[in-house]
Amino acid sequence: MTATMIKEFKLPDLGEGLTESEILSWKVAVGDTVTLNQVIAEVETAKAVVELPSPFAGTVAALHEQPGTVVEVGKPIVSFEVDDAGPSNGGSGNGGSGTATEPAGTEASPTKREPNLVGYGAVVEHTGRPTRRARGAAQASPTASPAPAAPATGVGERPRSTPPVRKLARDLGVDLSAVSGTGPGGLITRDDVQAFTSDVTSTVGTPEEIAGNAAIPAHAGQGERETRTPIKGVRKFTAAAMVQSAFTxxxxxxxxxxxxxxxxxxxxxxxxxxxxxxxxxxxxxxxxxxxxxxxxxxxxxxxxxxxxxxxxxxxxxxxxxxxxxxxxxxxxxxxxxxxxxxxxxxxxxxxxxxxxxxxxxxxxxxxxxxxxxxxxxxxxxxxxxxxxxxxxxxxxxxxxxxxxxxxxxxxxxxxxxxxxxxxxxxxxxxxxxxxxxxxxxxxxxxxxxxxxxxxx
CATH class of the missing domain: 3.30.559.10 (Chloramphenicol acetyltransferase-like domain)
Structure with a gap:
């Protein structure tokens, strides 16, 4: 019987140094069999819509993100169940940006090279050395399973978040220490920041309501008085580029x-x-x-x-x-x-x-x-x-x-x-x-x- 293993594919940097992309649509579903380089998703970067090819041949085990979700580069978006057949499968690597979930106790050879998803980043070199986090865990408890990360940050600690999320918080005037993170290990995500902003607005009121200027009643049947569209994708990139150009x-x-x-x-x-x-x-x-x-x-x-x-x-x-x-x-x-x-x-x-x-x-x-x-x-x-x-x-x-x-x-x-x-x-x-x-x-x-x- 052929052994199988789970491989995760992380959202790659699509060659432009971009930090995030939006999942527009999935071309596959859980349980589908895919071939190497088959298009599995359509994503929108800050510059263009790009089709993502599969770095593995196997079966789709899980889709981690829904269409319409903005995902940061390096975050897992799909998992595959593949045959543990070595390099001949074409999927023993991670496409240059995904991370394979190896069976417990295995360690990559120092000379092993994972196949690269063309144009999506450098080939990953395994050195056989554990990461800083893994070394710390091993020193703390050589035999015990690692304890789950705390879901929230402690008093005096810097809230856990990524640079794009911290920038979003600064732009919206949000204090991250007041935001509860729903990501892994209490990581504060974009959705957490936006949800916090919505909660504050609904509780305190809009600036117009605070100023007493929002007393005009809504007219039934006329729909919403405002339409808000998130600034993302091409529009977000264009705005940033034009501001940079105009003021540089x-x-x-x-x-x-x-x-x-x-x-x-x-x-x-x-x-x-x-x-x-x-x-x-x-x-x-x-x-x-x-x-x-x-x-x-x-x-x-x-x-x-x-x-x-x-x-x-x-x-x-x-x-x-x-x-x-x-x-x-x-x-x-x-x-x-x-x-x-x-x-x-x-x-x-x-x-x-x-x-x-x-x-x-x-x-x-x-x-x-x-x-x-x-x-x-x-x-x-x-x-x-x-x-x-x-x-x-x-x-x-x-x-x-x-x-x-x-x-x-x-x-x-x-x-x-x-x-x-x-x-x-x-x-x-x-x-x-x-x-x-x-x-x-x-x-x-x-x-x-x-x-x-x-x-x-």
Missing amino acids: APHVTEFLTVDVTATMDLLARLKGNRAFEGYKLTPLTIAAKAVLVALRNNPTLNSRWDEASQEIVQFNYVNLGIAAATPRGLTVPNIKDADRLTLRELSTALTELTDTARAGKTSPSDLSGGTISITNIGVFGIDAGTPILNPGEAAIVALGAVRKAPWVVNDELAVRQVMSLSLSFDHRLVDGEQGSRFLADLGAILSDPAMVMTMI
Whole structure:
């Protein structure tokens, strides 16, 4: 009879240094048989929705978290019952972040390497040495079973919690010493802090009620007077990134309105060209190519300020970010090495990028490493704005709506198609002259696409 053992899979760090993720859905149920790398769950990080593959082949023994739960990295989310057949099973390890529950009395070999769940952290090395907690337990009672942890902290002790939970408590103004922990060993969880806040609010009253301003009766049949949505996932990450960018990089924004009639004529001709049959061509496609060309003469806008080393890093490649509005919030995936793509290849990449982003399937790697970005506010009928830089980038271009407007051509008034361009840049990296030259070059290309010939 083949021996079996229980393996726990802990929520991995999905390669971006993120501290938590939300379980969106389980693709398996208790009792299901799974194969190695079969998708078992869909989780949302602060940047994207990610499918988790199984690090083991076996049977699902338990699901430790419910959909909608925010789980901290390193916390067990699922247990598997697997054959104790060694490395050949493909599941004798923990996927680089889970911990196996070994039979009592066993000890890992110093040379044993657990298989790594690709992209989800480093391979775990077993040294055979017990952890600090295990050594302390062994010294206290070599033969007795360890006593269960106390469910609550003692007077004068620091409440047990994790850094994200302590930050949440600070943000909500909660004293953790007044919160009872329901986690293992009395650990205070996010739910404990939020429940404490709700209890205080329901007992003491809202600030408006305390001030005597909440005496307006609720009207039956009209539903709730307020709707509250937890700040988490993509929205939480975007908010933090925008605050960091706005208060770290000194933003300067410049505007230029240009006659893009020639670009719109070019776009119409390309759509009728057999070489572009089946390709999705939009003003964004042409504008993206124009940005890539304008960067050749203005490389300072494709750079980064490295605070740690006190260096300006200029990129010799362009990872072009495209701001995408999704049901989960704003994301800025980027096209790697966009400067090496032809117009047709760029068109394909833009289509795939936006479709994937709107479906919430953008991978974390596609959301990092951008060097300059474009936001197309024109699709919402907006003419101009002051876009905030994507953190780590020196510039962002906002494309306004293409509108028919009166325009002076050869000293005569004519109806032309015009567009407003907005350029925000980091003034630590980009001088006013450099930003202005880039914006002027971009406008020249969109006014007369033939100008590209003078820039390449």
